[in-house]
Amino acid sequence: MNLALLPRRNLGAHGPSLPRLGLGGHTFLKRFGGRGRAEMETLLKLLAQARGLGLNHVDVTYDEERELLGRLLKDLGPRESWVLSSWAQAKQTPDGAAVEREAERALKQMGLERLDLLYLEVDLRDDHARALERLKAAGKIGGAGLLGAERALAAGPERIDFAVAVFNYFRADAAGTLAALKARGLGTLGAEPLGRGRFLAEDPARAPARVAALLRYALSQPFLDAVLVTMRTPEELGANAAVACEARPFGDEDRLALEGCRGYEIPFEPWN
Numbered sequence: 001m002n003l004a005l006l007p008r009r010n011l012g013a014h015g016p017s018l019p020r021l022g023l024g025g026h027t028f029l030k031r032f033g034g035r036g037r038a039e040m041e042t043l044l045k046l047l048a049q050a051r052g053l054g055l056n057h058v059d060v061t062y063d064e065e066r067e068l069l070g071r072l073l074k075d076l077g078p079r080e081s082w083v084l085s086s087w088a089q090a091k092q093t094p095d096g097a098a099v100e101r102e103a104e105r106a107l108k109q110m111g112l113e114r115l116d117l118l119y120l121e122v123d124l125r126d127d128h129a130r131a132l133e134r135l136k137a138a139g140k141i142g143g144a145g146l147l148g149a150e151r152a153l154a155a156g157p158e159r160i161d162f163a164v165a166v167f168n169y170f171r172a173d174a175a176g177t178l179a180a181l182k183a184r185g186l187g188t189l190g191a192e193p194l195g196r197g198r199f200l201a202e203d204p205a206r207a208p209a210r211v212a213a214l215l216r217y218a219l220s221q222p223f224l225d226a227v228l229v230t231m232r233t234p235e236e237l238g239a240n241a242a243v244a245c246e247a248r249p250f251g252d253e254d255r256l257a258l259e260g261c262r263g264y265e266i267p268f269e270p271w272n
Helices: 040-052 063-073 096-110 126-138 150-155 175-183 197-200 204-219 233-247 252-258
Strands: 006-009 017-019 021-023 057-060 083-088 113-121 142-148 161-164 187-191 226-229
Touching: 017 021, 021 197, 021 233, 040 063, 040 252, 057 063, 057 187, 063 083, 063 096, 083 096, 096 113, 096 126, 096 175, 113 126, 142 150, 142 187, 150 175, 161 175, 175 187, 197 204, 204 226, 204 252
Parallel strands: 021 057, 021 226, 057 083, 083 113, 113 142, 142 161, 161 187, 187 226
Antiparallel strands: 006 017
């Protein structure tokens, strides 16, 4: 298996080419999923390994993630070799003017002149849409999207380019909406395929097999262009990339691996 050839898809009808597996921004949080963040040297190694595997899409959300990624990017070669995306939280984007301020703030935090993909956590109004168009026209962002399949469908392909939605084996209710978005030419990114770590914490001994099964489930969906996964170590990245490179679809062996997993029934705090 040649891990340098991660499969890729275009994000929707007009978006950039992305690896099917993207690096989620919680990789850079100080604590996530019950584990601490890796040291800077390890994070640099992880990102260099990712790029070598063709995994060049990195997504960030919180200030801590953006700022750390900005520092790391200075040591990782040409900016053009990466596809960078960021979620703008609802509290930061109540109106169009705030959308533009938040985009500028994200660019400054990451030391960028242009962000490839920006997505909002709002029900899109006309002032939001106009702000996104101004940012595109100014070359500040490449594509504009929304967090949430239903709100993306309501916005439509005339005003956004892609959607990001929680989708996994235990929370697959967005499948129909994601398929409808795909049919309309919008790009689709699946978030939380591992449930922010909750599906793994209850039985660490079975975690590797469950990770593979959960990733295979998300990657087997024809309506998902790519999935975003938090990966804390180079070893995790290598194992997940191996799954993404497989041609094998989700099947009975994977269902067996997930048997007994209680999923969302168990209280879980990912930030500890």
